[in-house]
Amino acid sequence: MNPDKDIIIEILKNLTLFQELNYNAVKELTYLFSDRIFQSGETIFEENDTGNSLLVIISGEVRISQRADVSGEETLTVLKKGDFFGEMALLDDLPRSATAIAQSDTFMLEISREKFLHFVEKDTASGVRILLTLARNLSARLREADNKIKAFVNLSQWL
Template sequence: MDAELLKKVALFEGLTQGQLAKVAQLGHTRDYPAGAFLFREGESGQEMFVISSGKVRISKSVPGIGEEALAILEAGQYFGEMAVIEDSPRSADAIAHISCSVWAIERSKLDQLMFTDKDLAYVLLWTFVRTLSERLRETNDKIKSFFAISRF
């Protein structure tokens, strides 16, 4: 993915041209047909993804119900970032909702870049914090709705 496209991704919008050029060298492109799993809940994760084209569905398997879609992400959005922040299993499935192309960034490469460029690390980590906070708030709202519905 080139630096111009990266600039349009919310995670990278606070970076300078030089920093964007460094980040652009980290990843590699992968293509998935509709229905393919990019990763499964419970697997270990060592990379995050930016969607270049297509759509990716983030979902959980709910016992007795089946797949519960949490989000459908489109080009320019990113996911799997928890794997580059912490060492714990994937918290959901990522499935190609329609055929898609993603740009994968390995945790070790991003760690190395953030270690050598502290300004870049500061911008990325604050963006990660905001993203995780927004997603937690959305999850809390869904839980409230679920409990409100289940009372009837």
Template sequence: MDAAVLKKVALFEGLTQGQLAKVAQIGHSRTYPAGAFLFREGETGQEMFVIAEGKVRISKSVPGIGEEALAILEPGQYFGEMAVIEDSPRSADAIAHVSCSVWVIERSRLDQLMFTDKDLAYVLLWTFVRTLSERLRETNEKIKGFFALSRF
């Protein structure tokens, strides 16, 4: 993925051209057919993903109900970033909703880049914080909705 495309990804929009060029060097492309798992809930993760083409469904398996789709992500969106921040298992499944091409960033390569470029690390980490905060807020709203429905 080149720097011009990366600039359009919310995670990287605060980076300079030079920093974008560095990020472009650490990732690689991967494709998945429709229905393929990019990762499963509970697995250990060491990579994050940016969607280049297609769509990816983030979902959880709910006992007695089946798959509950949490989000359908489109080109330019990123996911799996918790795996590059912490060592916890994946919190959901990521499934190719349609055939897709993703750009993969390995934790070790991102760690190395952030260690050598503190300004880049600062921008990325604050963007991660905002993303995780937004997702937590959305989850809280879904939980409120669930409890409101369960009272009937």
């Protein structure tokens, strides 16, 4: 189930997060990731858990959800091969904002905040590229959340 390093390098190189990096930087990153395997239905982390790592899906699917007052739990998205999540934990010390559960047997790579920050210090140019990509990704999610809030406010005015 564990792909060899060349396959991992190719997968990481094709991720939005690492597309702007050269081959050597991506190769260096592969040594900082740890393998993680989860069975279908297994919880990867829960909302409000302490988080300190980013995960990349190599195979399988992961459901991301949040607690909701009325429905109990709301699915935000289902992530697949090549998607990454948990990136906010690389940037802050706050609890996880959602729950992640493996929807199928899932093989992932995980990098801790400590290892990521060490990489950024060692290869500043690559680190800045990754951080800019993270910022763009988080900005897009924030805009999407803003649009949902606007739609909800507009809908609630008609009720």
